[in-house]
Amino acid sequence: MLVGEIIKYYREKKGISQSKLGEGICGKAYISRFESGKVTLSPEIIYKLANKLEIDINKEIESLYLIEKHLNDWNQAIIMQRTTQIEGIKLELEQNPFIMASKHAANYMLLTGRYYLHKNMFKEAKSIIENVEKEFPTLSNYEKNLLLHIKGMYCISTFRTIECEECQTAVKLLKQINLAEYNNEEYYYHLAFAYHHANAKVSAFTYAEKALQFFNKTYNHVNAMNAQILMLMQFDSERDIDFLELVENYKNLIHNCVILGAQESKINILYNLGEEFYKKGKYDQAVSYFEEAFLLTDKSSIKYLRRLYHFTEACLDGKLLKKENILEKIDAGTKLAKKQCQIYFNLYKLLGLKCKKNLSQYYQFLAEVVVPQIIATNNTSFFEQYGKILYNHHVEQKEYEKAIEVDKSFKLMHQVLN
Incomplete structure (x- = not known):
């Protein structure tokens, strides 16, 4: 953003016309061209315009340049789970009047989505994701990867909830990330979790181990421990x-x-x-x-x-x-x-x-409602438990064709992942 855009922002905020702002300083045409970045004005004239708008132009310029640093610090604080720092930087960013008019707007929105995931505010996170996809059709390579990461995290975070996404979706999203463009190995942890939910234990362990190496290297002790927990779960x-x-x-x-x-x-x-x-x-x-x-x-x-x-x-x-x-x-x-x-x-x-030991109703409800719902959402971990119960029941009842259908469904779910 140019200095002229800062002037334009505050002029419009105060409801002052270009002619009124330029009175005694310079003409309306100069103000118009200056705000659009077509001409430059002397420091003296800029100071007079800023003074008329009652702003400290140097402070506003500094605030603009600090946006990128604050965004990087905010992302790092969320990764490290530093609650006080997360909330402090969030407040600073919210008070910056230029952030949504700057080149960092998409990055800010994406990190806001990540913040909502950190706070378990899933509906708000989903709204941010949808807004970014609609309002920012041309993202930088870094932002494209950040969007993939956040969408993958959303799928993992809402797994088995009312907003449930398929765990396979998370795997597919996170595998698209280009580490050379993104430079954030933390995503290995979320990819490991996605594989864990999909019951792909070898892949889950492999990526959890990579995440552990990254967390140890960056002294992220809490997440290093979480990666170890995830490895043990396999x-x-x-x-x-x-x-x-x-x-x-x-x-x-x-x-x-x-x-x-x-x-x-x-x-x-x-x-x-x-x-x-x-x-x-x-x-x-x-x-x-x-x-x-x-x-x-x-x-x-x-x-x-x-x-x-x-x-x-x-x-x-x-x-x-x-x-x-x-x-x-x-x-x-x-x-x-x-x-x-x-x-x-x-x-x-x-x-x-x-x-209540209503076993006939139990197996009927299992076969007609629970297992079909699990299959429809490709929930492999639930199928591992409840599909097995239904399969064994069909075998015990000598309903072999039905047992074969259950087995086919399980194999098909794993094919979707691979």
């Missing part, structure tokens, strides 16, 4: 690692979370430990970790809904609560899910049928 305690060793690794990471004050990471580990004990049929320990995780989780979040569900499921499978208490939990979860997530709404309903 291990199968039946084949890849001793179960006790896996648990010990998770407990060591919990200790690191306490040292770093990384509460959200600690909650994620507690939940993951619950899942590991649940898969082993150790329901007492699973319930203990699930309960600690969901009690520390914001009740308005999708994570609370998910963690409450798995706590209730483990209580039912382990016969650790009375039937009426389990049904109370299911009812509470169903009410929350109705507002937030259709998939979990149906899963809570399925769990209720299981608790």
